[in-house]
Amino acid sequence: MMEKTYLPIIGLEIHVELKTKSKMFCQDSADYFGKPPNTLTCPVCLGMPGALPTPNKKAIEWTILIGQALKCQINRLSKFDRKHYFYPDLPKGYQISQYDQPIAIKGYFNLNGKKIRIKRVHLEEDTAKLIHDGKNTLIDFNRAGVPLVEIVTEPDFNSSDDVKKFLEELQVIIRYLDVSDADMEKGSMRLEPNISIKTKAEELPKYKVEVKNINSFRFVKQAIDFEIKRQTEILKENKIPNQETRGFDEKKGKTYPQRKKEEAHDYRYFPEPDIPPLVFFDEYLKKIEKMMPELPEDKIKKYVEELGLKYQDAYIITRNKNLSAYFEEVYAKYFEKTKKLEEKVKNVGQSLANLIINRKVETNLPVEDFISKAIEILSPKKTDIKAVDRAVEKVILANSKAVADYKSGKINALMFLIGQVMREMKGKAEAKIVGERISLVLGRR
DSSP: OOOOOEEEEEEEEEEEEOOOSBOSSSSSBSOOTTSOTTOSOOTTTTTOTTOOOOOOHHHHHHHHHHHHHTTOEEOSEEOOEEEEOOOTTOTTSEEEEOOSSOSEEEEEEEETTEEEEEEEEEEEEOOOEEEEOSSOEEEETTSTTOEEEEEEEOSOBOSHHHHHHHHHHHHHHHHHHTSOOOOTTTTSEEEEEEEEEEETTOSSOSOOEEEOOBOOHHHHHHHHHHHHHHHHHHHHTTOOOOOEEEEEETTTTEEEEEEEOOOGGGGTOEEOTTSOOEEOOHHHHHHHHTTOOOOHHHHHHHHHHTTOOOHHHHHHHHTSHHHHHHHHHHHHHHHHHHHHHTOOOSSHHHHHHHHHHTTSSOTTSOHHHHHHHHHHHHSOOOOOHHHHHHHHHHHHHHOHHHHHHHHTTOHHHHHHHHHHHHHHTTTOSOHHHHHHHHHHHHHHO
């Protein structure tokens, strides 16, 4: 009998708080982090009788922008729904969310040559924050009502490494769009993997386990790896893991059960009667699309094809939107300067990238100062040949073993000798000329 093959099946739900000035359905400030508890509230976000919600236009536009960045279809007709569940973090007894007509659907993201499908991008209100002190549960309603975008993928992941990579890339995109800080320490980006194990004979597993509210890429990887091991052990005993929601204990590196996982019908969704449907016309969607910045994927392509950078170096620079903008400004202004100075550097883009990545020049300097230092470092050195020859003679006399190794054909020995001469010259010589002078002198002997 053939042994079963176990394949992890993983989908993601990612919650991103938008950094709008006001909350999703009222005028209270959405900047709640660090504020005294329960000071940013009003009848709407506290669910008082008779209080009516008014949607935040900016939050809707930013959700559309996220959907466009993830190559989603934008639904021309969308609506809000009431999602019912009874928990202390929901003062109304329901959450205003989206169910069957979300803002964006059917997108994708290319990850290492694999297409990760985006099932939906929808908009909802965040819940209050619960604080457990061991004896009591305290509630801070400042966060209740903050605009929250939920990005849901199809179950297209089979490893925790791919999940971690995707989430890192998604965070970079969100920050490029400038719609959220996506700061996991502050809770403005929260991660929830859905994990199950597929055996070779199955199409899809008959259960799934959701791990709630993880706040770091490292922890989401640990939680997935733990769940894969735990569920595989259960399946090997010919049992099926419970369909449930679990939490993650960061100190122990383990997940723990919280509650039975709800199905959609458990939430008793129905259309939000106080908010009319949203209708998006092509002209409006094109206007939002024009807000799209150049995204990391496009920048990498430009840096490699037009500026001559190595792929890995282009990737490193584009991880940070501000660093990428700094690099582009340095590149543009460097050419302005060097044209006037008539100084030529081969592959300027890669040379400047090296200075940034290797921290040869600090990027906290004003651009003009960075360029001055870069010109000093990158400009061709005026080499004093007589001084080089004196340094070569000195180094050859002091390094007989390296000389012998070089004569026996060991290339590394030449590199060592060049390094020693460059040290003697205190960097005031071109390595290529130093190598030529060493080869010339040793060739005569």
